[in-house]
Amino acid sequence: AKFGAFAFEVFYLLNSPFCFSPKKISIFETIKTSLSKLVVILGMRPMQRCLMDELIALIGILSCTAMFLLFGVAQTETFLYIAVAVGCFVSCVPPILRAIMSKMTPEDKQGSVLFSEI
16 A cells, blocks of 8 residues: 555645645655654664564554545645654554564574565
8 A cells, every 4th residue: 555655645745735846745755754764763662662563563554544544634734744743653564564573483484584665
């Protein structure tokens, strides 16, 4: 869903009521991506100390769902940026899934589990 959503997101931002220019779309996408990656870089280790891996993955999935819902009902640019803030945990899911799968894999098979970025 993440890969397919980008194309629809661009059309959504180009259309009324937002009418974003290509430059504004790239700034918006940069903010969205940077915030999400920053949460992973700065927040993953503290979250793993306090929460189970499965709960962090669930938070990421719920964050993504809430972001898409807020995008769908947004009427102003401010609402779009609030949706980005709500969805900032979405990038936590792939590394946590890898961590869960690594814990499930025997030591002699470590490193053999690969899958692409979600």
